[in-house]
Amino acid sequence: MDSPLIVVNFKTYAQGTGEAAVGIATACRDVAEEAGVTIGVAPQLCDIYRVSSQVDVPVYAQHVDGVSPGSNTGHVMASCVQQAGAVGSLINHSERRLNLADIEASVRAARAEGLTTIVCTNNIPTTAAAAALDPEYVAVEPPELIGTGVPVSQADPDVVRGSVEAVKKINPDVQVLCGAGISRGEDLIAAMELGSVGVLLASGIVKAEDPRSALEDLVSQL
Numbered sequence: 145m146d147s148p149l150i151v152v153n154f155k156t157y158a159q160g161t162g163e164a165a166v167g168i169a170t171a172c173r174d175v176a177e178e179a180g181v182t183i184g185v186a187p188q189l190c191d192i193y194r195v196s197s198q199v200d201v202p203v204y205a206q207h208v209d210g211v212s213p214g215s216n217t218g219h220v221m222a223s224c225v226q227q228a229g230a231v232g233s234l235i236n237h238s239e240r241r242l243n244l245a246d247i248e249a250s251v252r253a254a255r256a257e258g259l260t261t262i263v264c265t266n267n268i269p270t271t272a273a274a275a276a277l278d279p280e281y282v283a284v285e286p287p288e289l290i291g292t293g294v295p296v297s298q299a300d301p302d303v304v305r306g307s308v309e310a311v312k313k314i315n316p317d318v319q320v321l322c323g324a325g326i327s328r329g330e331d332l333i334a335a336m337e338l339g340s341v342g343v344l345l346a347s348g349i350v351k352a353e354d355p356r357s358a359l360e361d362l363v364s365q366l
């Protein structure tokens with residue numbers, strides 16, 4: 145089994161905001177080093193620079209817009225997150241949905257800055273549409289399982305299998321992550337056995353009483 149990509153999304157959880165974001169990112173870096181895996185973090189936009197300048201960990205933005213320098217008040221420009229230290233971005237997260245044209249523009253803008261793109265999807269048809277936009281990754285996450293602690297790999301394995309199959313047909317260069325309810329080592333293994341190359345997860349780590357031991361559990365069965 146290849147080494148997985150694990151991305152921990154801090155969302156807007158208080159436990160992952162400001163200095164606390166640095167603490168969880170440090171735990172991610174340490175556990176990644178110990179286990180020989182890649183663990184990226186997606187803090188809030190305002191924390192990208194804080195985290196990337198203090199912790200040697202791959203940092204992803206939670207969102208980026210398809211805008212160029214100019215009059216775009218309130219938008220998030222790819223070159224700005226890149227200069228803040230991000231190596232990639234989530235796009236179209238379930239909690240930050242975009243229409244198809246906007247997703248395409250965001251992927252294009254991120255790619256132009258050399259950012260790795262992870263387009264989130266909610267089912268097999270949206271996974272197929274996202275794959276056609278040629279991101280590096282799609283991350284399929286049934287919204288009803290997000291934050292529940294019920295792992296997608298157990299509750300809806302077909303959406304992962306079906307997404308992997310759809311992507312293979314449409315754009316085999318794209319790799320599939322899955323997410324929603326993932327927190328334990330067995331969830332990660334099950335996700336990979338379904339054909340995904342890693343996981344996007346949040347509450348199981350960020351809201352854990354001890355994020356470091358939650359991370360150790362996550363990678364314990366690799």
Ligand SMILES: O=C[C@H](O)COP(=O)(O)O
Nearest residue numbers: 153290291324325346347
């Ligand atoms: O970005 C992460 C996903 O929305 C999954 O969240 P969760 O691990 O809390 O279910």
